[in-house]
Amino acid sequence: xxxxxxxxxxxxxxxxxxxxxxxxxxxxxxxxxxxxxxxxxxxxxxxxxxxxxxxxxxxxxxxxxxxxxxxxxxxxxxxxxxxxxxxxxxxxxxxxxxxxxxxxxxxxxxxxxxxxxxxxxxxxxxxxxxxxxxxxxxxxxxxxxxxxxxxxxxxxxxxxxxxxxxxxxxxxxxxxxxxxxxxxxxxxxxxxxxxxxxxxxxxxxxxxxxxxxxxxxxxxxxxxxxxxxxxxxxxxxxxxxxxxxxxxxxxxxxxxxxxxxxxxxxxxxxxxxxxxxxxxxxxxxxx
Amino acid sequence: xxxxxxxxxxxxxxxxxxxxxxxxxxxxxxxxxxxxxxxxxxxxxxxxxxxxxxxxxxxxxxxxxxxxxxxxxxxxxxxxxxxxxxxxxxxxxxxxxxxxxxxxxxxxxxxxxxxxxxxxxxxxxxxxxxxxxxxxxxxxxxxxxxxxxxxxxxxxxxxxxxxxxxxxxxxxxxxxxxxxxxxxxxxxxxxxxxxxxxxxxxxxxxxxxxxxxxxxxxxxxxxxxxxxxxxxxxxxxxxxxxxxxxxxxxxxxxxxxxxxxxxxxxxxxxxxxxxxxxxxxxxxxxxxxxxxxxxxxxxxxxxxxxxxxxxxxxxxxxxxxxxxxxxxxxxxxxxxxxxxxxxxxxxxxxxxxxxxxxxxxxxxxxxxxxxxxxxxxxxxxxxxxxxxxxxxxxxxxxxxxxxx
Numbered sequence: 001x002x003x004x005x006x007x008x009x010x011x012x013x014x015x016x017x018x019x020x021x022x023x024x025x026x027x028x029x030x031x032x033x034x035x036x037x038x039x040x041x042x043x044x045x046x047x048x049x050x051x052x053x054x055x056x057x058x059x060x061x062x063x064x065x066x067x068x069x070x071x072x073x074x075x076x077x078x079x080x081x082x083x084x085x086x087x088x089x090x091x092x093x094x095x096x097x098x099x100x101x102x103x104x105x106x107x108x109x110x111x112x113x114x115x116x117x118x119x120x121x122x123x124x125x126x127x128x129x130x131x132x133x134x135x136x137x138x139x140x141x142x143x144x145x146x147x148x149x150x151x152x153x154x155x156x157x158x159x160x161x162x163x164x165x166x167x168x169x170x171x172x173x174x175x176x177x178x179x180x181x182x183x184x185x186x187x188x189x190x191x192x193x194x195x196x197x198x199x200x201x202x203x204x205x206x207x208x209x210x211x212x213x214x215x216x217x218x219x220x221x222x223x224x225x226x227x228x229x230x231x232x233x234x235x236x237x238x239x240x241x242x243x244x245x246x247x248x249x250x251x252x253x254x255x256x257x258x259x260x261x262x263x264x265x266x267x268x269x270x271x272x273x274x275x276x277x278x279x280x281x282x283x284x285x286x287x
Numbered sequence: 288x289x290x291x292x293x294x295x296x297x298x299x300x301x302x303x304x305x306x307x308x309x310x311x312x313x314x315x316x317x318x319x320x321x322x323x324x325x326x327x328x329x330x331x332x333x334x335x336x337x338x339x340x341x342x343x344x345x346x347x348x349x350x351x352x353x354x355x356x357x358x359x360x361x362x363x364x365x366x367x368x369x370x371x372x373x374x375x376x377x378x379x380x381x382x383x384x385x386x387x388x389x390x391x392x393x394x395x396x397x398x399x400x401x402x403x404x405x406x407x408x409x410x411x412x413x414x415x416x417x418x419x420x421x422x423x424x425x426x427x428x429x430x431x432x433x434x435x436x437x438x439x440x441x442x443x444x445x446x447x448x449x450x451x452x453x454x455x456x457x458x459x460x461x462x463x464x465x466x467x468x469x470x471x472x473x474x475x476x477x478x479x480x481x482x483x484x485x486x487x488x489x490x491x492x493x494x495x496x497x498x499x500x501x502x503x504x505x506x507x508x509x510x511x512x513x514x515x516x517x518x519x520x521x522x523x524x525x526x527x528x529x530x531x532x533x534x535x536x537x538x539x540x541x542x543x544x545x546x547x548x549x550x551x552x553x554x555x556x557x558x559x560x561x562x563x564x565x566x567x568x569x570x571x572x573x574x575x576x577x578x579x580x581x582x583x584x585x586x587x588x589x590x591x592x593x594x595x596x597x598x599x600x601x602x603x604x605x606x607x608x609x610x611x612x613x614x615x616x617x618x619x620x621x622x623x624x625x626x627x628x629x630x631x632x633x634x635x636x637x638x639x640x641x642x643x644x645x646x647x648x649x650x651x652x653x654x655x656x657x658x659x660x661x662x663x664x665x666x667x668x669x670x671x672x673x674x675x676x677x678x679x680x681x682x683x684x685x686x687x688x689x690x691x
Binding site: 143146231242245 | 368370371374381397404405476482484535539690
């Protein structure tokens, strides 16, 4: 039986192992100084030690985490609120929700350019305000894209993330058995209590999935940070790109070490988060 | 168990056949005429940076047309950034792939050094090319960013660093470094440079390094760590000094030259820069820059470099690649490339070696209102620094200016 399952999966497993695992193995090996185009080719942990000494890397990590957390949390929150609002609408009006698909269709990099064109100090919004006489020079327009906190990137991630969360959470919500809510109301629960005890628990798994997918995507993504990121601190992905393509070949293991750390972090984060979600769920049930 | 098996398979696959197969050397023994004969009717895949529509068009029309007419060779232009094809070559070398897909590369600087150190280039081949012997000064093409060329690269063009300004916004540009610093301080927020290791930003950094530490001569004999340690603080002091007066108060820098051009074109900053003297003229013709944009150089010097073509170790058509490299060095191709409506790239050949008619043709080329004339440019030309210095400068820029 088990054998058959593995055989059946082989057409998928083989390319997966060959491509994904080979890439991962090579990254790991190169981060330890093996299989390099140059260099002595002896195994060493020196590059990981160098990472711990690099203060800029700490700042980049903090920024990556900050951006990933706020874009994922904001997207889930926005997606949930919009999904609930859409759900409450009469069925005829629900079609308005199609608008949200635009955000899903646009590629990340297009959204990044959209934000750049709209919100830079000489962008469309600033120019429009200037033409209307609401601001006297383009410099008066708030400097949204260069605050050093990744606000521009978070905005772009939200534009992509909210429709995604809306899609995931809406799917659960629209398949929701309305009689559960009617029962709760009949038994005397107020609207808040109904939401808290009946609706939310059923949405939580979808919210958790959306959060974890969006968080990890934003954490490792390259396109939006490439267009909207700033010099200092740079996102981790941009640092890796710079080291890999623009620096001397001898620094390649450093890029590979950062990639390995990012991968391990993502795996551990997903695991811990799932544990945390399960724990919260159990705790809620006890109440 | 299964995992170990897979891993060992992987390692086997990765290390398979690390022994070198016998290289086909006959191409280097042939004389040029028989190379031309061998290359007739073949296809040459030229991998080159594809970011400029104008350059692409020149290659697709003039180069491809002439190569077809003269040698019956089909030139296929493959757009690819240099670091990307170098990586591809490294991978092919590691996988022991002795027949690759690339015939000729447009390359220089760190990418050339990386390729040479990893042994992924074919050669030395330039001594086989008649145009190299006839029109070029081997001394001038002996080093690429301080790294010995040894005949593995054929010179193809030259570029020089210039600043750009708009006469409508700035009446007179700064004449030297001191005036540039004054100008930056008098116009807060109106100057910036691309973030090194971007090519143009890194060139600006070297430019400042030469100017603040007493010229380029001292650095020409390869890396001297003590000299660097003694001199570099002056460079970073100068850069820190202007930092608060930069665009966004120096907290952030444009990612690359294209981002800098956009800021300049939109009027967020008043000064641009380029490692291509005719860049401003090209932008004016494209209607991206206003007609009033001009270029200038500082009295302390303007860095120039030579860019080259090279052949990968596993090029399937080495003879064809050599014929193309030779053609690109010919006075006709260099002249066509020099014309601003085609490209406006400086020629790498020695104009004195040409006959009178050809020399006059080069002199007659009008580079446009915004481009400085060849005399002004060559008067301030200073060579590129050995790439070891470049790496130190980029690393320390991160540390001292960005605060990494």
